[in-house]
Amino acid sequence: MKKPLVDKYGRVHDYLRVSLIEKCNLRCRYCMPENPDWTPKEELCTTQELLQLMDLFISMGVSKVRLTGGEPLVRKDFDVILKHLAKKEVELSMTTNGLLIDRHISLLKDNGLRKINVSLDTLIPGRFEMITRRTGFETVMRNIRHLVDEDFRVKVNVVIMRGMNDDELTDFIEWTRNLPLTVRFIEFMPFDGNRWDDEKMVSLAEMKERISERFEIMKLEDGPNDTTKHYRVPGFVGKFGIISSMTEHFCGSCNRIRLLANGSIKNCLFSTNETDLLTLIRKGEDPEPVIRSVIWKKKPSHAGRFNIAKQENRSMVTIGG
């Protein structure tokens, strides 16, 4: 094993989030702009190029790989990629919108991908169509229960937006009374084309206050690199958490690198710089020194709640969270 990927603050980067594809079968308003700026096909990684880059990161100490998108399950060679990764010494996980889970559940089980985050921002069918600009609510709900029944570790990601779904905080928590899953409320973040506005963001503090009006909550212990602050309502089977990138960031223990579908890397979700590795490997050059320098130069934290809103950044659909 080569020496790990460390930045100048001593943070070890062993968690690779891979956006397999920019395309998605939903059109969530906070994620996909009205007119997405797709990367031309020839500028996207082929299967072999993606595997080559992921193997390189694994050789540099990456021990956790999360597959994201767009929607990872719409990538036609998803099975090839998963079977390749299943042979590696890595912990596999995936973030999906849940629509296609039933068609892939055996493949996921057979290849050891049992940690699934499903994005679902409402428990109201009509509101689902309003947020996603597509149908499919019942399918997603059915697939979430299917995953739970099949003993997958399930987290449900909910982007809380004021005036859109912030009235469902306690309904989602009620869902954890008998279901062994984790609901995670995400502070609304600014990305290209999602019309972010500070007014629409509901902070960690406000969410906790509103939840505590209805439920007694107890703080749970969080993991060393956790992005989520975890809680449980006493007696409930499941738990919930809050991801407070905007108001109480967790950059100090960040171990994440993002590989985009065009073979570029971002050393931070909010970094405005991207480094193209695809051109290097197509020229037969070794991207390792470049990767190490990109990680070394990583900033201590994101530029702060108001500044990142002013910065150019990609749309969420082309980063994968």
Ligand code: SF4
């Ligand atoms: S904002 Fe950037 S540095 Fe902070 S936790 Fe997220 S990816 Fe890491």
